[in-house]
Amino acid sequence: MTKVTFISADGKKRQDVDAPAGAILLDVAQNAGQPLEGTCEGQMACSTCHVIVCADDFGQLPRATDAEEDMLDLAAAATRTSRLSCQIVLSAAIQSLTVYIPSQSHDMRGM
Numbered sequence: 345m346t347k348v349t350f351i352s353a354d355g356k357k358r359q360d361v362d363a364p365a366g367a368i369l370l371d372v373a374q375n376a377g378q379p380l381e382g383t384c385e386g387q388m389a390c391s392t393c394h395v396i397v398c399a400d401d402f403g404q405l406p407r408a409t410d411a412e413e414d415m416l417d418l419a420a421a422a423t424r425t426s427r428l429s430c431q432i433v434l435s436a437a438i439q440s441l442t443v444y445i446p447s448q449s450h451d452m453r454g455m
């Protein structure tokens with residue numbers, strides 16, 4: 345199990361969810377009611393599943409592929425620790441993972 349913590353863009357809302365090994369982060373987020381669209385259902389063609397991984401947890405994740413990096417370049421408000429949640433498979437080695445859900449308004453102020 346991985347304890348996943350979702351934090352809203354404004355930092356005000358926090359939700360903890362237990363996810364089994366092998367789960368895809370996008371599915372975990374959607375099942376928990378987080379506002380990630382995931383329009384292309386994991387085909388790496390949309391970037392609406394973009395999340396910002398807590399810097400402390402970023403190193404636990406396998407590196408993004410070049411294709412994922414290219415798609416992240418198009419994501420609004422992407423940061424150095426941005427990932428596509430449809431590409432993150434949770435493993436037993438990851439005990440906890442905190443991610444921030446980017447704001448949906450595409451308001452770039454302060455990012």
Ligand code: FES
Nearest residue numbers: 386388390391430
């Ligand atoms: Fe479209 Fe992840 S769901 S890139």
